[in-house]
Amino acid sequence: MKKKIGKIFISGGGGIEESFLLDKQFVRSLTKRKVLYIPLALNRDNIGFEACYDWIISALARHSDDFINITMLLDLAGYKKELNDDFDGIYIGGGNTYKLLQHIYNTGFDKKLTSFLRNGGLVYGGSAGAIILGKSIAIVSEENDNDYKYNKGLSLIGNYSIMCHYNEAEDDKILEFVKLYQSPVIALPEGSGLIIDKEKCEVVGDKSVLIFGLYQERKSEKSGNFINYISLTI
Amino acid sequence: MERFEEKFNKDDESRENTLDYFTFADKFFVEHGFVEVDTSGVDTEKDGDYRIYKLGRRHNVEHKSGGGNELALRYLQTPEFLKNFFEDANFKAMPAKLIVNKAGSTLFMSAGVQILDSIIHEEKEIFSEKIYVAQPVFRTQFIDKIGEGISSSFINIATEMVNKSPEEHFMILNKWMQLLEGFGLNKENMILKSVERYSKWGKRRFSCKILKIHYNGWGLGDAAYIDMPQDSRNNISISDIGFGLERIKWLLSPDKSYFQSIVPSDKELVEFDSELIDYVRTLTLLAGSGVKPSNNAHGYRFRQLSKLLTKINLEKKANLNDLISIWYDDWRKWTDLPVDKENSIRTINLENERNFNRELLDILKKDYPDVGIDINQPTTKVIELLNGTSVDRNHLREVLNKIL
Numbered sequence: 001m002k003k004k005i006g007k008i009f010i011s012g013g014g015g016i017e018e019s020f021l022l023d024k025q026f027v028r029s030l031t032k033r034k035v036l037y038i039p040l041a042l043n044r045d046n047i048g049f050e051a052c053y054d055w056i057i058s059a060l061a062r063h064s065d066d067f068i069n070i071t072m073l074l075d076l077a078g079y080k081k082e083l084n085d086d087f088d089g090i091y092i093g094g095g096n097t098y099k100l101l102q103h104i105y106n107t108g109f110d111k112k113l114t115s116f117l118r119n120g121g122l123v124y125g126g127s128a129g130a131i132i133l134g135k136s137i138a139i140v141s142e143e144n145d146n147d148y149k150y151n152k153g154l155s156l157i158g159n160y161s162i163m164c165h166y167n168e169a170e171d172d173k174i175l176e177f178v179k180l181y182q183s184p185v186i187a188l189p190e191g192s193g194l195i196i197d198k199e200k201c202e203v204v205g206d207k208s209v210l211i212f213g214l215y216q217e218r219k220s221e222k223s224g225n226f227i228n229y230i231s232l233t234i
Numbered sequence: 235m236e237r238f239e240e241k242f243n244k245d246d247e248s249r250e251n252t253l254d255y256f257t258f259a260d261k262f263f264v265e266h267g268f269v270e271v272d273t274s275g276v277d278t279e280k281d282g283d284y285r286i287y288k289l290g291r292r293h294n295v296e297h298k299s300g301g302g303n304e305l306a307l308r309y310l311q312t313p314e315f316l317k318n319f320f321e322d323a324n325f326k327a328m329p330a331k332l333i334v335n336k337a338g339s340t341l342f343m344s345a346g347v348q349i350l351d352s353i354i355h356e357e358k359e360i361f362s363e364k365i366y367v368a369q370p371v372f373r374t375q376f377i378d379k380i381g382e383g384i385s386s387s388f389i390n391i392a393t394e395m396v397n398k399s400p401e402e403h404f405m406i407l408n409k410w411m412q413l414l415e416g417f418g419l420n421k422e423n424m425i426l427k428s429v430e431r432y433s434k435w436g437k438r439r440f441s442c443k444i445l446k447i448h449y450n451g452w453g454l455g456d457a458a459y460i461d462m463p464q465d466s467r468n469n470i471s472i473s474d475i476g477f478g479l480e481r482i483k484w485l486l487s488p489d490k491s492y493f494q495s496i497v498p499s500d501k502e503l504v505e506f507d508s509e510l511i512d513y514v515r516t517l518t519l520l521a522g523s524g525v526k527p528s529n530n531a532h533g534y535r536f537r538q539l540s541k542l543l544t545k546i547n548l549e550k551k552a553n554l555n556d557l558i559s560i561w562y563d564d565w566r567k568w569t570d571l572p573v574d575k576e577n578s579i580r581t582i583n584l585e586n587e588r589n590f591n592r593e594l595l596d597i598l599k600k601d602y603p604d605v606g607i608d609i610n611q612p613t614t615k616v617i618e619l620l621n622g623t624s625v626d627r628n629h630l631r632e633v634l635n636k637i638l
Contacts, residue, residue, distance in 0.1 A: 045433045046373060050344040053374045054531075061530035067537055068529075072375055 006117040012188030013127035016059040022193030027063035041095025041128040076107040083116040094127025098148035134162035185212040201230035255400040287426040306417040320366035330569040339436030346392025347474040365394040387516040392476030403473040513543035518561040521578035522571030544589040
């Protein structure tokens with residue numbers, strides 16, 4: 001029997017009102033309603049991480065009449081079990097993209113994530129959590145404030161890199177990145193999102209998504225569109 | 235996406251405080267005989283770039299037993315000793331806040347410093363007193379790590395000061411060291427880790443200098459000197475020094491398990507495992523504080539803990555009422571519980587029953603996927619209704635014998 005491959009949900013960032021529609025789709029796609037929450041892109045102390053947990057509950061719980069079991073993971077290296085046995089969704093939150101990616105590679109969690117997707121898991125990336133899923137995170141190179149060594153993202157969307165919190169003022173920066181890294185960019189403003197599986201990509205949210213191609217061309221994709229040239233590559 | 239280009243410590247006063255901080259930190263290390271350990275080549279990335287200090291070899295350790303661990307443990311059974319100790323040092327002992335946090339950046343109290351939430355977040359009037367508080371706190375992040383040394387709720391004993399100098403901060407830390415040594419926690423087993431970092435509480439992003447105190451490898455507490463930005467006034471400095479009371483009790487009880495060391499002295503909990511004890515303990519604090527189970531906000535944590543408790547208690551079938559009663563009486567010594575014991579027990583049992591029904595149906599669904607019954611009713615009623623479904627009665631009996 002053909003194995004069911006998972007999906008990734010990519011949010012352009014912002015607050016829980018901006019990501020309302022994407023969050024709703026994510027929650028409704030959960031069958032076991034068990035989510036692993038990774039807020040490690042953030043620099044937080046104990047109080048700060050408690051607030052993160054409050055936040056994720058408020059973001060996801062409102063989309064379900066049933067209880068959603070959310071586990072916050074602060075020690076990726078310490079998680080030894082098979083992710084698919086315990087969860088059907090993983091939510092990777094925003095913060096510093098470089099810090100997050102370094103932590104993921106250093107703990108080998110990238111392999112766990114890929115395996116989770118291969119076995120039907122759903123991965124939600126918000127902001128930094130979304131950017132790491134693309135080809136290169138150098139699109140936010142200004143965030144490398146601590147000599148982090150990894151630029152290469154998890155490359156789950158082919159050659160595409162991801163830009164979140166997009167606004168027009170960043171066009172020049174994106175065009176320069178495309179040229180330098182030979183990677184087309186999916187630019188998501190706050191309030192926009194994508195759901196990507198092995199066959200297609202669906203635009204979800206209040207705002208359109210902009211695709212910056214390799215030849216400096218741009219294409220706007222509005223909510224409800226299915227983009228057949230973007231898919232999950234695992 | 236978080237931007238890190240924000241600059242802190244802009245004004246001269248803050249810069250001066252930063253310099254002062256390190257001057258007094260060094261003085262503190264010297265006075266206590268701590269020397270910096272060479273950590274070059276050690277990967278400290280996991281939890282920050284720390285400077286690590288241990289007791290120097292040549293330093294003469296004066297072993298102060300403080301009258302022995304037994305006496306110290308007796309002192310720590312109730313709030314009075316610590317309250318008197320800090321009042322004698324001119325601190326004002328504040329009553330603990332209710333675990334449900336109404337004004338701060340988190341739904342529950344998770345540290346003693348949150349006693350200052352109205353000053354930090356609402357910019358209310360700054361008081362000049364030095365504050366001591368023994369604050370019950372709840373940390374969700376520990377729920378899946380319950381075991382030796384770790385519980386989801388504990389009492390954070392803390393001193394808090396606003397706009398006091400680094401010199402005063404270290405003077406108070408000296409007082410804490412005096413207390414810990416008096417209890418019998420020797421400096422030679424301590425490691426101090428110094429780090430500067432940025433963090434965020436609610437909308438407030440701030441910088442702080444932290445000295446973490448570890449004992450025999452376990453985090454005992456920390457002393458944070460915080461530079462907190464404000465909207466309508468200059469940055470305020472906060473001295474926040476706090477320790478986990480339960481960790482102290484445990485480290486003073488080398489022959490006891492963590493939970494055996496924190497239970498009231500005349501009680502025995504040997505028949506229960508750590509997770510069960512912990513979940514009941516925290517649920518008791520929540521129920522006594524008026525939290526009702528639900529699928530979101532405060533009630534979410536209640537339901538989450540009850541689900542975990544119900545799952546691990548399925549085949550153990552422990553009667554929890556006595557345990558709830560023990561913890562209720564113990565919490566009551568430290569904080570006001572607006573809900574009485576009987577109603578707290580009732581709330582916990584009702585939620586446990588609901589979650590038991592869920593577990594029962596989930597087990598049956600493996601063989602009877604179409605069975606669906608409202609779980610918000612007594613288990614006896616659920617069983618009665620199940621007898622009217624396609625579920626084989628013998629199978630149902632077998633399952634119930636195993637888990638009920």
